[in-house]
Amino acid sequence: MSTPLAPPVERDRRACPECGGRWVNDLKFNHAPACQIGAADDGLRIADLERFKRLHSPVFFRPARPHELKLLHAIGWPIMEEATVIVADAMQTRDAAGEHIDTIWVRALNSYREPGRARARHARPQP
Numbered sequence: 770m771s772t773p774l775a776p777p778v779e780r781d782r783r784a785c786p787e788c789g790g791r792w793v794n795d796l797k798f799n800h801a802p803a804c805q806i807g808a809a810d811d812g813l814r815i816a817d818l819e820r821f822k823r824l825h826s827p828v829f830f831r832p833a834r835p836h837e838l839k840l841l842h843a844i845g846w847p848i849m850e851e852a853t854v855i856v857a858d859a860m861q862t863r864d865a866a867g868e869h870i871d872t873i874w875v876r877a878l879n880s881y882r883e884p885g886r887a888r889a890r891h892a893r894p895q896p
């Protein structure tokens with residue numbers, strides 16, 4: 770008597786297009802230390818956190834950066850000519866004096882335009 774083989778488990782193959790680092794969630798990937806996309810994303814995180822402080826707002830919209838367009842495509846979105854992302858501080862942790870002490874940086878696609886097509890509102894990509 771033979772034991773039937775279990776069906777193969779589909780591995781999530783989403784990865785950074787430059788370093789192959791595995792996708793974590795949202796636009797987070799486990800980038801290799803030398804990855805230029807990872808470096809660009811680290812710099813963007815710092816810039817976005819500064820912008821939260823400058824605007825005194827936990828949320829804002831901005832154009833997606835070129836490396837973000839690559840990461841969006843890597844997780845299943847179409848190739849985009851341009852896109853708008855909504856950036857949020859989902860934590861808003863403050864100390865007793867009301868000072869902002871921690872942040873969770875969250876980005877989501879708001880709208881995008883594929884080459885040669887009209888601007889579209891986001892719709893969940895099919896993995």
Ligand SMILES: [Zn+2]
Pocket residue numbers: 785786787788789790798799800801804805806807
């Ligand atoms: Zn990478």
